[in-house]
Amino acid sequence: MTGPTVSRSTEPEPAAGWAPTPALGRAVLLAGLLLVAGVLLGRVDLIVLAAPFALGTAYALRRRPTALPQVWITSGDDGPLVEGGDVAAAVSVGNPDTVDYDLVVLRTRVSPWLRILRAGFARDLAVGDVPPTGGEAPAAGTGRSVADRPFVTSVPVGSAVDLELAGSALRWGRHPVGPAGARVATAGGLLVSRAVIVEPVRVRVYPRTEPFEAVEAMPRAAGLVGAHHSRRPGEGGELAGVRVFAPGDRLRRIDWRVSLRARQLHVAATLSDRDAEVVVLLDVLAEAGRSGGVGGAASVLDTTVRATAAIAEHYLHRGDRVSLLEYGPAARRLRPAAGRRQYLTVLEWLLDVRVTASSHEPYDQVFGPQLLSSDALVVVLTPLLDERSAQMLARLARAGRFVVAVDTLPADLAPPKDKGWAEVAYRLWRLDREVMIGQLREHGVPVVRWAGAGSLDQVLRDVARLATAPRVGGR
Incomplete structure (x- = not known):
């Protein structure tokens, strides 16, 4: 707040807006009955007995x-x-x-x-x-x-x-x-x-930020600021090697030790520091599990929101640009930006995340023309409970995007307790889901379960390796 x-x-x-209470009705009724009875029967004692009730009521109502x-x-x-x-x-x-x-x-x-x-x-x-x-x-x-x-x-x-x-x-x-x-x-x-x-x-x-640290380089950096080391030579702090002096090299880059030994000028080559664009895609087509609040069980939506906050905080702290997208009927989006203000905007945006069931395919609505940069890393947080989610991941991979799928389904999701075929159906559904994940990996989509710190390191290492290989397919 x-x-x-x-x-x-x-x-x-x-x-x-004020009304009499039953106590006022009883006081007026009692005083009236005593006065009437005293007058009709000629009883002065009844009139004296009614006086306190009448005077007390009048005094209380004076203001x-x-x-x-x-x-x-x-x-x-x-x-x-x-x-x-x-x-x-x-x-x-x-x-x-x-x-x-x-x-x-x-x-x-x-x-x-x-x-x-x-x-x-x-x-x-x-x-x-x-x-x-x-x-x-x-x-x-x-x-x-x-x-x-x-x-x-x-x-x-x-x-x-x-x-x-x-x-x-x-x-x-x-x-x-x-x-x-x-x-x-x-x-x-x-x-x-x-x-x-x-x-x-x-x-x-605001969601509690789970510990997250990714030490791997981004697949491909886009801008000219940030903490990620590009594969392109340029001004930066990461040493790429020593090479022979060439026209245009700065004098302060000369490595005098190597130059004296080789009797020829050599300079220290560095990699440029570039920022990356990270697109966090939240699958809000389905929900599973029951939320137990902080310290308790986490539902799919809980894991999705907390992991998004952690990923955004990590990359924004490194100077990268982060944007958010909802894969659902609402297709909400948060434009890419960097800095502390963007992190606070991300937290505010996450407060309105809701699971919305829909029968139509939201792919074209979510991924409009020129919405995703070709060099952006797309982190998809999905429970893979809907076939449309798997199809979306496969389409992104075929389009040549750098996609990482994070499985947000609770690991301790309990099977149904109903008797009969419920348990058998649950086991078949689990097997079918494992087959789906295997097919996604065959399409080049790494799938990893969210586990806090280091969840994406191995996957980012594989994606970075793929980024250097020849690529086939349109964008």
Whole structure:
């Protein structure tokens, strides 16, 4: 999160939003019955008995509320919030009226991916249902959240009370805090307001970057900046050898030791440092596995998003240009760029990644004319659950692209528990998928399972070797 986010309720409304409570009805009814009975029966004691009820009700209603309470949600942090990081939010109730709010009942909803460990008003934080220090809170989707309960307080005139929520973020995405609602009782509990509801605030949780390091050179560099060593001679820091001095060589490149030994001028030849374009293609046609949040099981989408963030961070740190593409009906794309700003843009772009099923072939929609550079490395993150994904990889390879396929299917994907032919069908599907991967490798598409650090090193080594060989086929 780059700054605090606030969602407010509407402006204060007139007293039409207030209604009498059953307590007011009972007080008026009791006082009326006692007065009528005292007059009809001539009983002064009944009239005296009704007086406290009538006077108490009149005194409580002497100052009636004129505006509804204000409710707003605030969520903010000093820096970006990453999976597993601490999240803080507050639901506030303000009193713009001229009378005190005797009782305020406040309730809010929180995304199950935000594990709220402490909830309470500023003066009594950690009210009830708080696990002991160091204790484990219920996992997402199980148990009752600490925030899933009503909170009661009072609000004096012209002030506000904050319900503070503190916990941790379990999963990447845009998670709602809210909607929140409040109802207020005043005039000694004789008047109650209607519920004031405020829209939720979305908390941005960026994916946790998995460790990734690729030490292999890129297949073919394109620009004139960056940290990858080209196979072309030029100005750079990587020594390519020593050769005889030629017209145009700089004097500072002269290797005097070799020159004196050979009695002829020699210069140190270097390789130019060039940047590369990395295109990360996210296959969003199918999903598998169940997400357990940070530290738990990872679904296909979890692995895809976290691996994308890691790959983008690695290559952007090296000065390369990175672009993102979605292989799906939406065909979202992020233009290639380099630098810290591009990395933050990548993280923001990944928050909206969703799996969308579709029956049509999105190849022509995703790969428009002149969208991919011929020298770009295309890293495809795919679970290979859809035949169209394998066909897309084969078409890219036939078009002469440098393609690396990263298998994002969970290794511990459990077979179906249904009896009958379900287990046999699962085993046949596994065999068919292995045959598909073998055919892709025969087409020249390296397929590697994502395993964090060093996942792509061996594959990039093979692709770099292929890049130096003669190539056949159009682009």
